[in-house]
Amino acid sequence: MAGDAESGWVRATLEMAVLAALTDGDRHGYALGQKLAEQGLGAVKGGVLYPVLNRMEADAVVASSWHAGQGGPGRKVYAITEAGWHRLADQRESWGRFTEVMGRFLEETGSEPARGQGGPERGGSEQGGLERGGSEQARVE
Numbered sequence: 001m002a003g004d005a006e007s008g009w010v011r012a013t014l015e016m017a018v019l020a021a022l023t024d025g026d027r028h029g030y031a032l033g034q035k036l037a038e039q040g041l042g043a044v045k046g047g048v049l050y051p052v053l054n055r056m057e058a059d060a061v062v063a064s065s066w067h068a069g070q071g072g073p074g075r076k077v078y079a080i081t082e083a084g085w086h087r088l089a090d091q092r093e094s095w096g097r098f099t100e101v102m103g104r105f106l107e108e109t110g111s112e113p114a115r116g117q118g119g120p121e122r123g124g125s126e127q128g129g130l131e132r133g134g135s136e137q138a139r140v141e
Contacts, residue, residue, distance in 0.1 A: 010041050014052050016095065017041060019061065019088040022080040028067075029053060029076065053078060061087050 010017070021027065021035040029050060036044050056062045061084035066074045080088070 006042070010036075010044065011048065013095075014044065014048070015056060015061075016088065016091040018049075018052065018056065018078075019080055019084050019091070022062065022078060022084070023088070026077050026079040028078070032078065056084070059083075059087075 017036055017039070018032060021032055021039070027035065029046065032053075033044050033046070033049055036042075036049075053062065053064075057064055057078075060081055062078045063081050064076045064078050067077050068074050
């Protein structure tokens with residue numbers, strides 16, 4: 001994912017994405033990161049992913065077990081639990097409502113700044129639509 005906004009969205013939805021990634025089988029952390037990247041979420045760093053996995057394990061929505069490594073150290077493998085399936089179902093429903101509301105909101109709002117609201121390059125003031133030296137309180141009153 002390219003920008004800070006997209007990175008923030010991934011962080012905000014990472015638990016749901018991890019649960020979804022586990023629906024087709026158990027995975028170790030590195031494989032989870034690969035699955036998320038394959039799905040277009042970009043490279044999720046271990047410093048972001050593993051604390052989320054630890055929190056999810058504490059919440060009992062995933063369970064982990066150690067599996068012997070093939071020529072290397074063992075790996076902690078994560079599996080979705082029954083509570084995880086319920087949480088994922090709830091999150092899917094919430095996500096559907098959220099995207100519907102946000103999509104409607106974005107369609108109803110303009111794609112161009114209103115006159116005087118777009119900053120100096122769009123004909124607005126440098127103060128985001130407020131007159132120089134003025135205050136929002138003065139404008140509201």
